[in-house]
Amino acid sequence: MDIYHFNPEHILSLMLTLMRISIVLFLMPVFNTNSLPMQVKASISLVLTLALWPHVALAGTDMPPHPLSLGLMFLGELLLGLIMGMVVQFLFVGIQSGGELLGFQMGFTMVNVADPLSGIQNGAAAYFLWMVSMLTFLALDGHLFMIKALADSFRLVPAGGLLLGDILIRQVFDLSTQLFVIAVKVAAPVMVALFLTELALGLMNRAAPQMQVMLIGFPLKIAAGFFFLGLLLVILSSQIEQFVLGMNPMFLNLLKAGSPLFHNIAP
Numbered sequence: 001m002d003i004y005h006f007n008p009e010h011i012l013s014l015m016l017t018l019m020r021i022s023i024v025l026f027l028m029p030v031f032n033t034n035s036l037p038m039q040v041k042a043s044i045s046l047v048l049t050l051a052l053w054p055h056v057a058l059a060g061t062d063m064p065p066h067p068l069s070l071g072l073m074f075l076g077e078l079l080l081g082l083i084m085g086m087v088v089q090f091l092f093v094g095i096q097s098g099g100e101l102l103g104f105q106m107g108f109t110m111v112n113v114a115d116p117l118s119g120i121q122n123g124a125a126a127y128f129l130w131m132v133s134m135l136t137f138l139a140l141d142g143h144l145f146m147i148k149a150l151a152d153s154f155r156l157v158p159a160g161g162l163l164l165g166d167i168l169i170r171q172v173f174d175l176s177t178q179l180f181v182i183a184v185k186v187a188a189p190v191m192v193a194l195f196l197t198e199l200a201l202g203l204m205n206r207a208a209p210q211m212q213v214m215l216i217g218f219p220l221k222i223a224a225g226f227f228f229l230g231l232l233l234v235i236l237s238s239q240i241e242q243f244v245l246g247m248n249p250m251f252l253n254l255l256k257a258g259s260p261l262f263h264n265i266a267p
Helices: 008-027 038-056 067-106 124-139 142-156 166-176 178-207 213-245 247-257 260-265
Strands: 112-114 121-123
Touching: 008 038, 008 067, 008 142, 038 142, 067 124, 067 142, 067 166, 067 178, 067 213, 067 247, 124 142, 124 213, 142 213, 142 247, 166 178, 166 247, 178 213, 213 247
Parallel strands: none
Antiparallel strands: 112 121
16 A cells, blocks of 8 residues: 555656756756755745746656766756856857956956856956846846756757757857857946046147146046946846847747757658
8 A cells, every 4th residue: 555655756857857957957057056055945946946836847767877877968958057057148248348448447457356156257347247247137037948948858858859950059059159249248338438538648649748637537536437337237238128028039049950850750
């Protein structure tokens, strides 16, 4: 007589679902920051697993019997999490790259702060833009789009069944090019304004050589940089909004490109 109604297939299904959610969640932006304690991350993974498991669970029969096969499955899930997290990380890295260019033009090359996301030193302007972009991303429910993509992955990609084809690799490389486009879009308006400021200072120096242009040039460039940096936040929020609105089809195309089920039914 089975008192507790123990079903091994259900337990294995729960373990597979928890493995994918925890791996993907720990590698995605917002959730992989070092400011979140490991206990909080583990709790979020467990809560999401219990919420998604009755609806999008992986089949317990997919659990491999051999430890080597289990390691290969774990590697496939890790690769899936890296791809899903990397395509979102392109946005924040592009914004940080634009902030580094702005900091160099404003004269903040000697002012660095520790980035809690990567643990490396970043410029003050890059860190400020990263903080603003992360808060805007959360305000626009970008993290919910990532969770939705995680739920869709159960329907499109079986356990350990990620297919690394040329279509998926090409899509990742195409998305990586947006990193430089975002950096230019972020830095270009302020860099043009700072260039015009330097041009005006140069004309003043030619017109009145007795003026100490070097003494007023540095604080003037900083003031102009901060002024146009405030105006840049409007453009930045628009870029993040466009990215968030395009996350659903972006993740769907990526998951279909890496799904063996989709390739089997494709003509």
